Each structure stands twice: as C-alpha cells, then as structure tokens.
Amino acid sequence: MKVFICERKMEVNYNIAEVYINKILFSHFWFHLLSLGLRMILSCLSSFRTLVNKSNPIASRNQSC
Secondary structure, X not given: OHHHHHHHHHHHHHHHHHHHHHHHHHHXXXXXXXXXXXXXXXXXXXXXXXXXXXXXXXXXXXXXX
C-alpha cells in the first residue's frame, strides 16, 4: 500500500513538472518569437534609414540646383 502511494506521489510530481516545463517552453517560444520580430523590425528600420540618408543628399542637391 505504501509503495502505491509513493508511486502515485511521484506520478503527480512528474505531471506538475511536465506542466511547468511546457509553460516555460511555451513562454520561451513566444519570447523568442517576439524578440525575433522586434529584431526584424529594427533591421528594417535601420536599412530604411540608411536608404533615406543615402537618397537625401541627392534630393537636397537637386533642390539646391
């Protein structure tokens, strides 16, 4: 009888651990996805900024002429 109770407790502990691991993995997945998205947005903005800076002097020269 005692062995059965001990096994049952271990099973419950494993289930709890599994739930926590799933939560951690899931939250880590969303965090990773979010950071990846932010990185992509920042890289797009920086490339757009360099594009604008490269085209801006040309536009100002054309306007001055």
